[in-house]
Amino acid sequence: MRRAIARALAEASLPRRGCPSARVHAWRAPPSRSAPRRSLSGFAEDAELDALVASRLAAAVRDPDVVARVLPHLPRPLVSRGSGEGERTRGAEGASPSSSASRPTRVAVGISGGVDSAVAAWLLKSAGFDVTGVLMRNWDEAEETGGVCEFEKDQRDARAVAAALEIELKEVDFVREYWHAVFEPFLRDFERGNATPNPDLACNRHIKFGALLRHCEEALGADVLATGHYARVAATANDEDDENPSLLRGVDESKDQSYFLASVRGESLRRACFPLGGLTKKQVKALAAGPARLPKAVTARRSSAGICFVGRKQNFGDFIAEYGDAERGDAETSFSSPGAFVSVDDGRVIGTHGGLARYTIGQRARVGGAPKAWYVVGKDASVGDNVAYVAPGSEHEALFFREAAVGKLFWTSASGLPPGVFFESTVEDGSRLRSKSKSARLTAQTRYGGERVACEVRLVPSGEAPAIEPTRFGPRRIAVSDGAVLEVRFDAPTRALTPGQALVLYEGDACLGGGSVLYPGRSSHELAMEAE
Secondary structure, eight states: OHHHHHHHHHHHTSOOTTOOTTTEEEOOSOOOTTOOOOOHHHHHHHHHHHHHHHHHHHHHHOOHHHHHHHGGGSOOSEEEOOTTOOOOSSOOTTOOOSOTTEEEOEEEEEOOSSHHHHHHHHHHHHTTOEEEEEEEEOOOGGGSTTOOOHHHHHHHHHHHHHHHHTOEEEEEEOHHHHIIIIIHHHHHTTGGGTOOOOHHHHHIIIIIIIIIHHHHHHTTOOSEEEOOOSEEEEEETTOTTOOOEEEEEOSOTTTOOHHHHTTSOHHHHTTEEOTTTTSOHHHHHHHHHTTTOOOHHHHTOOOOOSBTTTBOOTTHHHHHHHHHHHHHOOGGGOTTOOEEEEETTTOOEEEEESOGGGOOTTOEEOOTTOSSOEEEEEEEOOTTTOEEEEEESTTOGGGEEEEEEEEEEEEOSTTOSOOGGGEEEEEETTTEEEEEEOOEEEEEEOSTTOOOEEEEEEEEOTTSOOSOOBOSSSOSSOOOOSSOEEEEEEEEEEETOOTTSEEEEEETTEEEEEEEEEEEBOBHHHHHHHHO
């Protein structure tokens, strides 16, 4: 078994196509604030415990390939003992370190009741870590009109997971924090229906790897927060102190969730653990139904969807209109104010809609009596207009764009500053270095599950207007950004670029960050009309 694991580890370390593996090495959390520089004896002790973790995991998983894929994404076995901290009263059997200056790593795992977080917790428990499950309540369904309490099902399934794994489950209420940090900004960002924001990125930044991470550190004494995300964290080769983690795509391209984690601060990524980052969904399901022996209610549960922690809504438009109108209290800018469907081909009004917030770019428009399918290509919530621009057919040229302006930027770097790919250093007077902005060749993803598109990106300094002309089939009043803006020019036309949606940038497999689409440039339809 040991030889099989060694072979699998060697094979798993080979670089993937498109992966910047020549510049990164596997991350081993925790990245704890108290983690000391390790002496030679400390490295030897870590090596001994790493071998112990590997042997335990191998005994539980019984698949060398899976072991090799999981090990690089588990925490370090040891962290430094804080001043005045007593001896460990519970922990992994046989994992007590010989040095009194260190102790086994404590891991909190966000448990949702789903299969991914359950398998992540099982892997950590099987490897010998001291695991505590944490279930968050972030939404109060009782406030909704006719709301059904989805949390009770999450709670029941999470408790079943904890019981099956024999771990403690803590429950924490972040309803207030979620409302103020995620949902209220989500409603504001709709801009009366002009935009369609994505709250999942804000939820990961402010709640999971914000409020929850702080709670786990301060109330539970955890060193690391683990989740069931399909993503990886790595450290650059020159970061000897493990200061600057890089967020990487999960190896399962169809399930990669780095898009949703793109706004998480680098400091939080230092204390994050993603045990599933090297696995495929198929492997996770096999572990859940096989060696993990998870409850059937968990293994058969469908993947979560909808708004982060709010869930699936049968009528998303009614849901948003209910909260949006209540927040604004202004009929003139109502989320549910009716308006016209206007054809981009000839400017005709072809029908009416019940509110712009009910539609997003690329969505099929419900045009009564229309003999063919129409699709939304743009929205204008200007007072007195409330227009949804539509085009016939899902592949109409009005749905495709070559440019976009992106604002409200976020970066995964530890400093929170734009990465070095946007700058070049020049020497002045023979000695002084000066950074000069430059365009970068990257790939961009404009929605979860969407394909990455090659693009050229320029960072526009704060106060300078982007040199991208907006589409005519959008709001007359263009959204602005307080800080720097990105000019993104795609190599190929990109479908349904939506104001408010996150545009995430990658260099190879490394997720750099991104921002929110302020507006798309002129569509292929507009460019063709101008060329005639």
